[in-house]
Amino acid sequence: MRVRRFTAAAIALVAMGGAAGCAGAAGGGSGAGGGTVQMVLWPGPEGDAMQKVVDAYNAGQGKKDGVTVKMTLLSRTDTFAKEATEMAAKSSSVDVYFTASYIVGQHAPSLDPIAGVDSSAYFPVAVDGLTYEGKLYGLPLDVSNHFLLYRKDLIDQLMSDAAWKAEYGKVSQEVVGKSLTPKPPADWNWDDFVAAAAFFTKKYNSGSPTTYGTALQAKNLLYNVMIWDDVLWSQGGSWLDSSGKPTLNSAAGKAAMSVYSTIYTKGLTSPDSAQAEFPETQAAMQSGNAAFALQWSAGYADLNSAEKSPKTAGKIGIAPVPGEQHKTHVHALAVGLNKYSKNKANAMKWLTYLATPAAMTTYAQAGGIPAMPSVLQAQQGTNPVFSSITDSIGTYGFAEPTLKNSFQAYSDLADALSGAWVGREPADAALAKADDALNRLSG
Incomplete structure (x- = not known):
């Protein structure tokens, strides 16, 4: 079973590479006002919730940005292993990698720091956990405690x-x-x-x-x-x-x-x-x-x-x-910008959108647990545990050394x-x- 999942992951990333190449040939791959952004996430509630956000972006802000996001869900078992292979090869097939507090230090050499995004809307402990050697390498998504x-x-x-x-x-x-x-x-x-x-x-x-x-x-x-x-x-x-x-x-x-x-x-x-x-x-x-x-x-x-x-x-x-x-331990699942992407400008348009309360509200309503306390508080009707998460992380949360x-x-x-x-x-x-x-x- 493990081998078959890994093979599926490899096929998916090869397909993504082909799509990215087509985007570049069309003139969008360089980030010059159009193109397809390829993103990796893992399946489960996070992947299901993110698909709702991707669909909303593609139907709305993405049209204004001239960007379409395509997401590939790999195995929860093999996602990081397959990403490691792509990172070692300095591949440009993926524009946005899936990462997390507990692995961002390993990913950092293959990622660009997240710049130009206001991180003050997030739990500080989530930002700290995604910061390596003084730089933020992951845009927080779900928070866990x-x-x-x-x-x-x-x-x-x-x-x-x-x-x-x-x-x-x-x-x-x-x-x-x-x-x-x-x-x-x-x-x-x-x-x-x-x-x-x-x-x-x-x-x-x-x-x-x-x-x-x-x-x-x-x-x-x-x-x-x-x-x-x-x-x-x-x-x-x-x-x-x-x-x-x-x-x-x-x-x-x-x-x-x-x-x-x-x-x-x-x-x-x-x-x-x-x-x-x-x-x-x-x-x-x-x-x-x-x-x-x-x-x-x-x-x-x-x-x-x-x-x-x-x-x-x-x-x-x-x-x-x-x-x-x-x-309580706190870690954040996150996404990071591939250092070797040929589509960084477009990828940053998508990441900038992901950092908005509107995007994270859609994410919360679809089953995610966004790392934005203001969104969790506003969405208590969606999930009654959101208020407890906000209080607990804000008062008792810690992140292990990155x-x-x-x-x-x-x-x-x-x-x-x-x-x-x-x-x-x-x-x-x-x-x-x-x-x-x-x-x-x-x-």
Whole structure:
């Protein structure tokens, strides 16, 4: 399957190259008032939403600009790999590449900085994540962050039921070593998170309505590092210290590792969590198997949908990531201008349009999560989670350091840390390996 998807991607880009060549022959390829702009994105909700924006541009502003945008959707698995091939070849087949905060440092040598676009309309953390060596290389599209998504009905009962409160005190004493009183999820620290996970686990509370308290995303996967980073940053940690030295093997790193390993080894999450990511976490919540989880903001809509999640619809609450600092990772999906495009003037007309609130409003209404707080606030009727996203990112958002090899760094950190997340190797050794990986990649 992977080979077949890659082949389809290659064919698509070859076709794009032919189209670009035709545009150049017609006089538009040089950006002299006309032509076709070729753009790559990946499929899924982002690609579907972007098609609505492309159609609106082509039918309206694009006619005034003398520009037609053609978008090719590659595989979610192979998009970055295929783009890397095109970039290495200094190809001009693509005018606008798909990029993201976590890979823009790798893409930057093949992109032109985004110039002449007012970036003040975007979340600052989204702009920071797409800035490499002081220059902005990606125009933000979707923004992603994390929430604590929880069953409001269960937490409401915990906060009001005297018998449940008493049992909570006993369970918390057993699991975290101190008798705790239930708090609203917005006020949780990590002890509260672990205690609540234990209370809603049948192993510790036979009267729990759920089998497990939480669903941990502990698969060896780079995107799962982003969620674990919330725990790290909320403990005051980071990848690098102020001098650029790796600092994972620290008190903050060990505390963050302890949260995961405690949850997994004490059985507060399914043993299958060792192979879990976004879909498995969604399924655990949808089935009623878990009471709460750290989850990507994009998961809220389906969990609250009567059609997709009848057991949880209307019952899902949103709270910040636990911890004294309530930190959430933020990254932005984006598009960048190919340094080797022969159609840059026209491509910039399209990118300038994409940077408008009008374009991002169309994007939001079609299912995107644009990185413009003003648009999210205005479109709360489209998606009720937009207001929470705006507040959370504005207050608690952070972006990991943008390295030349950030994408590889996430993968290497997943390799180093995932075994310790589930208690299969010592935290100190895993964190030391993680620091070694960062040292190699950040130099």
